[in-house]
Amino acid sequence: MLFWIIAAALVAVIALLFALALWRGREDDDMAPAASYDVQVYRDQLRDLDRDVERGVTSREEAERAKLEISRRMLEADRKAQAGSDLSMAPKAATIALVIGGAVIFGGAFWLYGRIGAEGYEDQPLAMRFQNADKLYDSRPSQEEAEKMAKARQLDQPQSDPKFAELMQRLRDAVAKNPNDPKGLELLARNEAAMGNFDAAWKAQQRLVALKGDQASADDYAQLGELMVVAAGGLITSEAEKTFASALQKDPKNGLSLYYVGLMMAQNARGDRAFRIWDGLLRNSENSDPWVPMIRQNINELAWLAGESDYTPPMPRGVGPSQADIAAAADMTPAERQQMIRGMVEQLNDRLAQEGGSADDWARLISSLRMIGEVDRADAVYGEAKGKFASRPEDLAKIDAAHKAPAGKALQDEGGAPAAPAQAAPMMPGPTAEQMKDAASMSPEDRQQMIQGMVDGLFDRLTTEGGTPAEWARVISSLATLGEVDRAKEAWGEAQQALADDPDALAQVQLAAQRAGVAE
Template identity: 60%
Template sequence: MLFWILTAALVAMIALLFGLALLRRHPEEETSTASYDVQVYRDQLSDLEKDRTRGVISPEEAERTKIEISRRMLEADRQERAGKDLGRRAGEAPRGATVAAFGVVVVLLGAAFAGYAVLGARGYGDMPIRQRFAEADTSYASRPSQDEAEKQAAASRGPAPAVDPKFAELMEKLRQAVAERPGDLEGLTLLARNEMAMGNFRAGYEAQKRLIAAKGDGATGEDYAQLGEDMVVAAGGLVTREAEAAFATALDKEPKNGLALYYIGLMMGQNGRPDRAFLLWDGLLRNTPADAPWNAPIRANIEELAWLAGEQNYTPPGTRGPSAADMANAAQMTPEERMQMIRGMVEQLNDRLASEGGPVEDWAKLVSSLRMLGDTGRADAIATEARSKFVSDKEALAKIDAATQAPVGAAMGPMGGGAPMAAPGAGAMPGPSAEDVQNAAEMSPEERQQMIRGMVDGLAERLTTEGGSAQEWARAVRSLAMLGDSGRAKEIYGKAQTALAGDAAALAMVQQAAEAAKVAP
């Protein structure tokens, strides 16, 4: 209440001063420049008379000078009188203008009160930059430990979803195999990923720690970044001190590791330093592939983060690939127009890789896309070029080899007389019959979606119970993700890793599909 009393008193005082300024008359006693000149001329006449008396100046010269001074004095006196008359006329503002000005003042003061009532925070102290930084440091230092954060996350997360009994049995066998062979790097990798996929987060990052210990000095920055991410997931999204230490080690080994930079930026944002978070995230958008897994969450938050960081006119760097409008237009195209658009996108990818280069995922995508378009000659040539660029990276070579197994002409659809359009990496499996296609054409969008969902569920069920090829696992992962069922897609991805354990090329193909669908851990 005291705040409003003081504020009202200040407003009343300001309004009073405005009113007095509008209503007061200009004082007539103010000495003008003309009156000062008159006084000067009078003094000159007095001095002139003294000089003539003393004989300093002749009577003729004194008379001429007196006439000139008198003329100037009369002119100054005329200007003085004219100024006083004008001052009397302008001394008081017109009544209408005074009332209007007073009304404007009242409206402005009232708007200030109303604006503060809506936007202000009475009793909230100032927040200078030093205080904000001090509070950010306090928040950073007082973060909960990994154990505390996991307990809080578990309480809010609720019970874990039920696990398929067969998958649980396979996981138990994997745990026993890793226990018998603690130095088995591939087994530890599979164990860490699948424990995370099952929701056993602590067991997942503990397995990742064992993997890093088994690798020793050979552990990469990516290994430590994965450990940090697993710990963040276990902590419900909070970057704890322990997770930060893992990311710091990752950056010591690989200063440009995108995953570690993303989570360090997230940590900055969580602890009141949006300025630092913005610099890290904006750098990732500009310097990493557009389909990098961290770019989607960055783009969803970067504009708000930029505003908090003081970047008022920030525009995120452009994305590569089709926009939402492009996809909407593609849905209305004829098959010929759609195929032309696809070829244009493939050529753009080819030109970018030729001029700028890119990650192995982009090279694999280009190879598989060219094969699906039926251009096997170019696909083989580009695969050879890609192998020369990643000759020392076995995992990258496996991804390129997997891309060379993409079905030829799968994207041609009815135009080429081949199979209906399929996702990259899809394998040969019985497709819909001509009768199925005819029935689908007569369905409503809801019925057609239900039919597609049934086909995908059937494929996933068959793979879970009977197993299948890498192409089929990849198709199931990608299809579930496209239907919006990311949770089931992650589950199928985890089962595929277990089912295809030991086959590097097959695992690479499934991993490529999971990364493209944004469901890879």
């Protein structure tokens, strides 16, 4: 209420100032009648002078001098009368404008405050917000307290099937008789969760983790933490947090644990930290990972809280053709293969137009369009991408490198190398159609030997004779895929030396090296 009293007082003061300004304007308007009266007096004096001359009271010379002085005063009075007339008209228009403008300003201010204001909410500097977040973090309820609150809010659960309930009771009895059976504990935890008994589920999982000891995996800890979170009604307690920390000690890249740690940061008013964690997780997740939809649904809001006003969520890995798709392409005719590749490019184009994407995605689309010969479309996409990433020099370098990729005349020449799928970045030459058909008919061992031979040959040629940026990128990606990380790092080092004088080409190779995990 105090706020509204202060606001009303301020409005009244400002309105009073406006009224005083208008009142002063009206006082100035009083000059107009006085000046008009003076003009009339001076006219009467001129007529009196003429009469005095006729009666001989005043000489003609004195009358002329008096007329000059009276005329001068009459002109000055007339000027004031005209000025007063102008002033008398101006405040009327000004008054209307001020009344309308004041109503709009004050009405708009109160409307806006009613929409987004918070009455009685004190100012919160950044340091105070961090302090409040720490208090919120420290005051979290325990696992037991959180479960009690969750049960109080929980609706009545539907009755389970009597046969399933009987089987569950048998399972519980069997585990009670043999508490050190890991298989029994695993089944018990899974089925208790299926029945909605999450408290019993996480306790069974906890006994399983304790039974495994040092052999317990990061996934075992992550599943335990998830069951604890569900039992607590979605709240991540300090006990669950310690469980996820144990999982991340065993595997710092455990996706489920990273997701819940990020969620914990968001729950405790640290959306900036949650964004950093989820952004990194999204970049390293497969599209099929269960946490990906939830992250993509909320990460834009977290990005805004973290100060990333123009953030575009990256696409998870695994978006693109599968190995089965690539193998099937070997049996296609050139026309069918062209249609498949064009479809991939169009899918990527549609996704970027509707959902946006990272700089890598835009670079893939640009290089893909150039590779299939659609240079005009590539140029148009390049112009749009430059506008999106103008404030990010590193991302803009990727876009520029893709725009400088060689342009093809068509998707492929008859019998030539097919254009790389839109999922690959940067676009690199691949095996010929004949090589793909031969590889499809080989045994796995022979196919592996053939691929290894091609990669070794390319590696030897590049390290001795050099080659194009696409070839360097191809050999680095291939070696990393084959598990030869040290040789991939060696190839990246050789590429840095060979392409040191060409920053654009080096950026293209660096992108492939980063994707292969051999460059920062």
